Amino acid sequence: xxxxxxxxSHVSVSEGALVxxxxxxxxxxPPYLFWYVQYPNQGLQLLLKYTTGxxxxxxxNGFEAEFKKSETSFHLTKPSAHMSDAAEYFCAVSMEYGxxxxxxxxxxxxxxx
Amino acid sequence: xxxxxxxxxxxxxxxxxxxxxxxxxxxxxxxxxxxxQALGLGLQFLLWxxxxxxxxxxxxxxxxxxRQFPNYSSELNVNALELEDSALYLCASxxxxxxxxxxxxxxxxxxxxxxx
Numbered sequence: 001x002x003x004x005x006x007x008x009s010h011v012s013v014s015e016g017a018l019v020x021x022x023x024x025x026x027x028x029x030p031p032y033l034f035w036y037v038q039y040p041n042q043g044l045q046l047l048l049k050y051t052t053g054x055x056x057x058x059x060x061n062g063f064e065a066e067f068k069k070s071e072t073s074f075h076l077t078k079p080s081a082h083m084s085d086a087a088e089y090f091c092a093v094s095m096e097y098g099x100x101x102x103x104x105x106x107x108x109x110x111x112x113x
Numbered sequence: 114x115x116x117x118x119x120x121x122x123x124x125x126x127x128x129x130x131x132x133x134x135x136x137x138x139x140x141x142x143x144x145x146x147x148x149x150q151a152l153g154l155g156l157q158f159l160l161w162x163x164x165x166x167x168x169x170x171x172x173x174x175x176x177x178x179x180r181q182f183p184n185y186s187s188e189l190n191v192n193a194l195e196l197e198d199s200a201l202y203l204c205a206s207x208x209x210x211x212x213x214x215x216x217x218x219x220x221x222x223x224x225x226x227x228x229x
Contacts, residue, residue: 032216034217034218036220042223043117043119043203043220043221043222043223044203044205044220045220046217046218046219049217051214051216051217090156092156094216097169099144099146099161099168099169099207099215099216099218100146100158100161100169100171101146101148101156101158101205101218102158103155103156105155106155106156
């Protein structure tokens with residue numbers, strides 16, 4: 001069964017600092033991996049996805065993630081945090097069958113001025 | 114291009130009542146998904162519809178049901194509401210199974226259901 005682990009339920013960074021949100025997955029087949037962001041009282045917005053091909057994927061708002069099969073990881077990074085990045089971030093893996101997304105528990109990102 | 118829309122934004126019901134939540138997918142998408150985001154329980158998959166058929170169901174009791182209409186919009190029904198059904202219900206859509214990007218889901222703003 002596929003599962004997702006997000007290390008750190010809360011991450012705090014200073015404005016302008018590197019953002020690193022960690023995600024590890026387990027999957028018996030090549031995974032489809034996603035990062036979503038959720039602002040307070042809103043739905044989920046797709047940040048980026050990995051399906052096949054290039055292992056470094058770029059998303060919106062300056063975020064990127066690298067798929068590392070050997071480490072079963074898909075960590076999300078951004079070189080310089082902005083106050084507007086404060087939100088909750090979810091890593092997800094798509095199931096082999098049934099298309100359902102399995103989500104991690106989420107990481108709340110706090111950006112300090 | 115319009116995104117996924119959901120109605121109502123908020124819904125207040127009492128225990129034992131029925132709730133109906135609605136979702137309109139992105140134009141051209143034929144798959145609709147429902148997820149529950151309850152406090153402390155994270156995001157849980159409820160249902161998946163494609164081309165009017167239920168394709169997959171999460172680990173929820175039968176009082177959670179739904180359907181997909183010919184225009185691909187969808188409805189989630191929750192019968193015999195319980196207090197623990199209070200949650201944000203998110204709808205997502207994706208292109209159909211024949212499309213390469215059929216696994217990419219786009220979410221709506223959600224319906225917040227409160228059961229008193």
